[in-house]
Amino acid sequence: MIRGKERFITQLYMGVDFTFIQISFFIAWFVRFYLINDEQLGAYLPRSSYFLWNLVYSISYLLVAFVIGLYAPKRRLKFAREVTKIFQAHLFSMFILLSILFIVKTIDISRIFLVLYFTIGIMVAVIYRFIVKQSLRNLRRKGYNRQFVLILGAGSIGKRYMQNLLQHPEYGLEVLGFLDDNRTEYDLDVEIRKKVLGSIDILTRILSERIVDEVVVALPLTAFPKYQQIIFICEKAGIRVSIVPDFYDILPASPHFEKFGDLPIINVRDVPLDDFVNGILKRAFDIGFSLVAIILTSPILVFIAIGVKLTSPGSVLFKQERVGLNRRTFYMYKFRSMKFMPESASNTEWTVEDDPRRTKFGTFLRKTSLDELPQFFNVLKGDMSVVGPRPERPFFVDQFKDEIPKYMVKHQVSPGITGWAQVCGLRGDTSIRKRIDHDIYYIENWTLLFDMKIIWKTVVKGFMNKNAY
Template identity: 70%
Template sequence: MIRGRERFLTQLYVLMDFLVIQLAFFSAWVLRFYILDEEVGGYLPLSDYFVWNIVYSIAYILVAFIVKLYMPKRKIRFASEVFKIFQAHLFGMFVLMSVLFTVKTIDISRVFLVIYFVIAIMMSLIYRYAVKQVLRKLRSSGYNKQFVLILGAGTIGQKYMTNLFNHPEYGLEVLGFLDDFREKNIQDKEKSYQILGKVADLEKILTEKIIDEVVIALPLTVFTKYQKIIFICEKAGVRVSIVPDFYDILPASPHFERFGELPLISVRNVPLDEFINRLVKRMFDIAFSLCAILLMSPVLIIVAIGVKVTSPGPIFFKQERVGLNRRSFMMYKFRSMKQMPESHSDTQWTVENDPRRTKFGTFIRKTSLDELPQFFNVLKGDMSVVGPRPERPFFVGQFKEEIPKYMLKHLVRPGITGWAQVCGLRGDTSIEDRIEHDIYYIENWTLLFDVKIVIKTVINGFVNKNAY
């Protein structure tokens, strides 16, 4: 068992990260100067490149500490670790480029830097994923266990126990419960859990048994006991976690922060509230939209001509939608309907065989080609490539009264495509189901999640059977 050696494991991770970056460096050197270019020495010697590699390695490790990549991650999903690895490499490269600019070193191969950066990220991800999977296998098999004592055998405590039972890869084993009102052992699926005594027996139990963590799962009615419990655990050098009695009204990932000297629980965690996350997403939006507009420019021209030729009126259709922070903006689309007063289009759903549509409009709506001008909305900053679909103010006012969580979708920029859409919730489908998917996206956003949604959008195709 590995117990009480977190500092050693952290040092081991730092060493492994350093060695992986060195391997990436030599791999990039061979690829750039021996495979892609046979004339070695056209730039700077290997020794000079290696010095800059050390700068990058140190910068990566420092940033990794800042983003808490070396924190214990037994209960953390690999997806969040992926984003931290990417952050560390991105800022590490930024530091390296800044140093190169400062010392006016211009002979470094840019192609080498790109190859080095990509290989370093790939190798870090592969080795971290492999380590995580090996550790999970070992924990599932009974190795590297950590033992948990739960205070409170009521609904909260049993819920926590069930979660541990469903996730053997965490390597956490419940030794038993302390409870003031229950004496019979708890039977759950294949195992029986002991009631080891009352809460007052905590200090005695901690001296008699090897316990790594104490989980407080007591009701708020006994909140006065919390301070003494925490004091006893910390005196014994045992970690303490609290499952709040009001967990059932909190979302999946509440966010903890500080306001002066006071700790606060933000009821809903929104990763895009963080500046660095917003910056990364905005950079992705701009780059992707520019590429999409350039690549799709022939299609844009053909559709524009088709709209103009097949029906009188403007090529583009502008409609007010509600976006980030409930602010309104004008969303662009290729016009697919006959000209009509705005009041008609702003308060009516499009239905099957809608007489307002043109023949060409029916085609571009079915194939989602009418949505292409929204890439210009993305460049303006009104929208994102990925996010909840924006709605008209009339229906927003209606839905917010009917669906309690509807307005949460406006915590982020609306998108051209979204998690709900790639899961089949497009057009005439359940608004409640769409909002649940939108909230899941908002609370679990990562850049990789955006990339996944874009890929699924392409794979699923642009034809929408529910688009009228």
């Protein structure tokens, strides 16, 4: 059992992290100065200086990781979120190290070593934490390291909560029982009826007589006057309290609390990219990836530009108004794949199969998605992201927002060149509703690792689109 030893577990994690950073340091040192050794070794700092800066990096990492919550309990945290926090901790620690090196004017340090140190550190941390997480989940499935939950409310909310726990044995949470004042009014299942221990009035006695790790309040709104006393009793006993709101079924997504002055506000949709740090990380990734993509594809860009110019009269690039972040419009760039037409027609008409407006070269560009390459310049401008929901024309946005209630949610993040819906096959002439469902899933579950997964799937599945006309 690890119950009551959370502080020790945090210290243990910090100690293990420190140890693995030292392992990463020695691996990076060995690779740089023994496997990639060159004759300029003497021009770098002595080994003792590297040890000193390694210590600075290690301490910075532990402090940053603690501040961003990497050592907080994460029994129910998705591993992708944990990976994002690991990356954030290493990134900020490297910024701190580079800033100190700049301030003290220490420049004779191997850049290759720093890159290896940073990369290996992230890889080692992700691998060992994945092994630990999977090991703990396997142990919990077998009944070890369990935590006991007492549910207040045996109605539909409490029942739903217990069902969720049963579907996730890897969390290691076991329902100790239910307390409910109105249990005789419910049509209770036999399984739940057996677990009802009594009324809420015996909460103090239950907490003193049994091992309870968490109390979950799953009462209807009519029982709201009891909440304050329940929380008081639980905190007096040192027990964590969670509340499942009675209106959970009308919320469009997983809510989270924000502070507005001294008032707690429930935000009905958790958007990870609203977090400042996440936004900075995504923007930095977008800029770096777009610059590399433009440089690598520059010969292709020149070839396509010449091809468009030679095969039909008109401009090489085609710009079209689209709706982006926060419903603001911008002009999205593409290589022109159609004959010249009035802007009013291009903004209000779908492209159809065997569309007579397409040029032969344009048909090839659309089928291979090569007409989308100029959008990397949109990313550099900040109008778009590499990954995100695909932007649509204002005419169709006005149409879809009335037909599909959640359609406008996609505009809470920057639109992308590729997205979760697209790599799942929802491109071109496919269901708009399914596309929006995938877009909302991406918005609520964003991580940098998720972006990389989508980019990888885009590359692996290829750029050919059978639904592109």
